[in-house]
Amino acid sequence: MKKSIFQKLFITYGITIILGFGILALVLMKLFSQYFIDSKKDLLLEYGQKITQDIAIGLYSGRLDRETLIEDLKILDKFLDARIWIIDRNGMIFGVSGTNEEQYLGQQVDNTRLGILYRGRNIIETGNFGGKFREPVLTVGYPIFYNDEFEGAVLVHASMPGIQKSFRDIYNITILAIIFSGLFAYVILYFQIKRISMPLMEISKAAKVISGGEFQKRLEIKTGDEIEELAKSFNDMAESLEKIEENRRNFIANISHDLRSPMTSIKGFVGGIMDGTIPPEMQGHYLNIVMDECQRLIKMTNELLELNNIQQGKVEVNKTNFELNEMLRRKLINFENEITKKNIDVMLKLHDDSTLVNADKAMMERIITNLLDNAVKFTEENGYISLRTREEKSKVVVEIINTCENVDEIEIKNMWERFHKGDQTRGIYKSGFGLGLSIVKEMIILQGEKIWADKLDGAIRFSFTIGKAK
Ligand SMILES: Nc1ncnc2c1ncn2[C@@H]1O[C@H](COP(=O)(O)OP(=O)(O)O)[C@@H](O)[C@H]1O
Ligand SMILES: [Mg+2]
The missing domain is CATH 3.30.450.20 (PAS domain)
Incomplete structure (x- = not known):
């Protein structure tokens, strides 16, 4: 037993x-x-x-x-x-x-x-x-x-x-004292051991509950020692599990949702063309939309695969020295159309004429593209985008600031999650799939760099570090 x-x-x-x-x-x-x-x-x-x-x-x-x-x-x-x-x-x-x-x-x-x-x-x-x-x-x-x-x-x-x-009396008193202190020690021992074993039993019970799938179970142990630490770690674990479970559910819900809308419109337009509801002269127009939707589906699948590959450690970092200023300018030009369309004011402030950095070039392009894409997408018309670099010890810090009124601290904390979209009602056309920032973050971490966001007055600022060229 x-x-x-x-x-x-x-x-x-x-x-x-x-x-x-x-x-x-x-x-x-x-x-x-x-x-x-x-x-x-x-x-x-x-x-x-x-x-x-x-x-x-x-x-x-x-x-x-x-x-x-x-x-x-x-x-x-x-x-x-x-x-x-x-x-x-x-x-x-x-x-x-x-x-x-x-x-x-x-x-x-x-x-x-x-x-x-x-x-x-x-x-x-x-x-x-x-x-x-x-x-x-x-x-x-x-x-x-x-x-x-x-x-x-x-x-x-x-x-x-x-x-x-002649000494039996003294002897007896001594023995009695020893027996009593022994008993006393035993009583203290009893409570002390109970104090240790009870919370352990509680933790064990909670673990069983959690392994049964009830992730919301938490422990309340205040012993002020390692057991309390253990209970705290246990709670943290339960919280992570709950979060993972929630993420898993959301993940499936999000994917299904993001798959359904383009599929439905593709089905609708292709069906309309097939049964003649859409006249031949309009077919080209609707086929273009179908094509766009297909492209978007491919984009989402690619992003998901990309994210998965990074998280599974399948992506290798290949750092080289390159000129950052040139890359920033080039990426900005890529968004020229949208920028003019929304009448966005762009400021570019680079701390040096030439900034040689050491990083994975392909990943950097991806990171800057995603961030600029967000900045352009989420800035209201007549807003501004400011792109800046500065030096900090052995790092170059890139800052992308854009006007943005309705972002709070919670949103800033949550937006890095997969499929997180600030405004669900904006629809997939405007908001993408909520994967962009997750990919950016993974790529930054992969290179051993940091990225963070903070709220300014009526604007949001994304900052990330890049190692200087060696
Ligand atoms: N530059 C930005 N300005 C305002 N909100 C932003 C910005 N970048 C990201 N966000 C918020 O974070 C969310 C997640 O961004 P992202 O992962 O790139 O997904 P997506 O671009 O597909 O919506 C966005 O839906 C938006 O609410
Ligand atoms: Mg995005």
Whole structure:
């Protein structure tokens, strides 16, 4: 079965928390017991030495009798919570601190331990002292020397469970604190992971909706982190998809529309000629219109193919050096007829006598033709067109300005789209197919240049860059 991200994070982090806190508890426990055993050991050693010096030596020098010694040991036993034995030089136990201990009287301490004491060394050990105790004890042994003679030893045993009992409270509190902080960490973890996994689930759900074709689905995730970024990218993607889908629909609608009108008129005129509705003397005139329509259909197909080729990367850029001023003048002359017909005022302002540029010449011709075609087409009668060049660093900027009243920012943004026509009602004769600017833009981008449009007072300005000749 597939595990959700929530389960995965919860399990891995959970294990980490348990392990971390478990190890912490173990280490603390070890440190605590070590600390308590060590301090007990120090205490026992300290008192072992005192007993040896003060009491036992008194005994061997005869200043202290055995009964008094036992009484003193009993008091110390209570104080230290430890059993105290006195052994003689042969290792025989002859004095104990408690009545329960009397069973040990007369017993023998083994030779290994006696040997250590005999050599003047202390005994420090934990265990059941050679099988003498049922529970583990901490034993400290201290040899007694009198007049440089080994006289015996003092052995102090503290029960290990007894020592442990003394720090169990602290130990319990620590463990409790660890368990609580562990639980707390787990609760925080739970919410934190939920915070991560919930939006992911939401994104996944939205993705399913979109893949089902509902492109208008958007996400509202405000986590202020990478997930919000992801959601934002997701929304951008959805928007692009929606746009592509819309473009696709429009594309088909536009093509159908632009095909239908010329086809209908061709059909009408050819039909009229065939059935005799159009008299023979008029046939030449209508055949000319049919011819025009056919030409327009071919033009549209060519433009579509051209655009498609560019977008599929099939068109190669072939840059050469050429004279731009000459090209601009030549292109302008091509539109002379329409310009005079509409009584358009033309201004040509070139920044230099000769402007050598480096670009794909054929594409440049196409770009300038399309832009001038628009300028002439969309300028009202008695308007003006201004063609200018200027230098900017390593670029030459060409500006084409023409009078134009009814263009707003939205139109300026949208007009680069395929099939976009500013005024749908103007009909295809006047407006073309709305492909001109798309082709221009693609060709400019292909050459690594820029093109933009802005609105001036009662006019529109198209500007594009060309690299200077190298
Ligand atoms: N020089 C211009 N002046 C005013 N409007 C323009 C100009 N150039 C383009 N436009 C607007 O942008 C639209 C798209 O232009 P274009 O892609 O060349 O298509 P078409 O020329 O076939 O209409 C035009 O329909 C028009 O509304
Ligand atoms: Mg055009």
